[in-house]
Amino acid sequence: MGNRGGAAITATVLLLAGCTQATEGEALKGGDPAMATRSNSASAPSFPSYREPLDSAVQAQLKRNDEVRKVDPCSLINIDAAATLGPIKYIGTDKQASDCRIEYDVPLLPGQEGEMLPKHVPGLVSSISFGSRLIDSFGRGDSVMSLGGSCNVYRISGYVEAATGKPETVSYHVSMSGSDLGVDDPRDGCDDMVHVADASSAQRHNPTARADSRYLPHSKLMTVDPCAPLDSIGATQKVELLKPQEVFECEYKNAGDSTGQSKRSIRHEFWNYKDLPHPKRTGPDLRDVRGVKTRLSKSGxxxxxxxxxxxNDPLTGSDPKSQFPQWVGTLLVQGDDTNSDCSSLLAVTDEAVRRYQEQ
Incomplete structure (x- = not known):
């Protein structure tokens, strides 16, 4: 989810000359890891940070992203208030690393026991997801948006974007049970979510560190800047950052590309371990990239x-309510490739994996 909804910011980056091949070695330690020049070995080229040529507003946004990656999204809610909505069965990450998710134990309708897709009692809170941030470009401030069977609540976080003076908001989303039953006018849950969001003001303004969370799986991937590969890929290539406000995604394209065909994205997500391939499985769509099992899929x-x-090491939080499911930090690289074997995008993937491994 990231910081969606804010006005898109476009930044031009000049990637200085250098080798486009991925190289082995160790990343530099100390200083500001996002801005430091990196040297991988005595024989490997070094590259300035992709951030250096950016204007101050975009650099400030990227620094804010660095700060947000360090925050535990589960610390943005009053757990006691959330527990008043129903019996909690899970607290932990969502697929989007920016969010924390709470799932509730909703009773089944009579006769649904043993069904493959059982129906639940309607009108109860099924889950809430929260933690995504966006700059309030439209001046809505604290606001509520009913979606019919679900509801979004936005609350000011306390951070103000220096370049625009606009505040940042945190989103809280509630989903209700029974909306799949065709119930007339299903309850949207806005009153429930407003109650919890308002009770979470202290937590929202004083979040704790992701590194200290007992609810989140501790994947190193979620500490890495997804745009870090731009330090070295695309020698002498100008690219435009399309969504610098995204915390766990880097979307970019070649400067001057009016068609968007060069657009690519690098995303960091959590995926459910049970849905992933066995580590020892091989096949035409599954390969190793720097020792990491990687799947290739194509559509046109x-x-x-x-x-x-x-x-090889699926993760959970340490809290008893965070033990299932198990999660796997997952790096996705996506875009059009003029090579039928997707080899150009593979080079980006290789560099993204390298930067993760050397973090």
């Missing part, structure tokens, strides 16, 4: 590499 000219960086 679009290629997607999905690298399961935590596949």
């Amino acid at each position: 000219a679009q290629c997607t590499y999905t690298a399961y960086v935590d596949l």
Whole structure:
């Protein structure tokens, strides 16, 4: 989810000359890891940070992203208030690393026991997801949006974007049970979510660190800047950052590309371990990239590499309510590739995996 909804910011980056091949070695330690020049070995080229040529507003946004990646989204809610909505069965990450998710134990309708897709009692809170941030470009401030069977609540976080003076909001989303039953006018849950969001003001303004969370799986991937590969890929290539406000995604294209055909994205997500391939499985769509099991999928000219960086060590939070499901930090690289074997995008994937491994 990231910081969606804010006005898109476009930044031009000049990637300075250098080798486009991925190289082995160790990343530099100390200083600001996002801005430091990196040298991988005595024989490997070094590259300035992709951030250096950016204007101050975009650099400030990227620094804010660095700060947000360090925050535990589960610390943005009053757990006691959330517990008043029903019996909690899960607290932990969502697929989107920016969010925390709470799932509730909703009773089944009579006769639904043993069904493959059982129906639940309607009108109860099924889950809430929260933590995504966006700059309030439209001046809505604290606001509520009913979606029929679900509801979004936005609350000011306390951070103000220096370049625009506009505040940042945190989103809280509630989903209700029974909306799949065709119930007339299903309850949207807005009153429930407003109650919890308002009770979470202290937590929202004083979040704790992701590194200290007992609810989140601790994947190193979620500490890495997804745009870090731009330091070295695309020698002498100008690219435009399309969504610098996204915390766990880097979307870019070649400067001057009016068609968007060069657009590519690098995303960091959590995937459910039970849905992933066995570590020892091989096949034409599954390969190793720097020792990481990686799947290639294609749709027309679009290629997607999905690298399961935590596949050999699936993760959970340490809290008893965070033990299931198990999660795998997953790196996705997506875009059109003029090469039928998707080899150009594979080079981006290789560099993204390298930067993760050397973090």
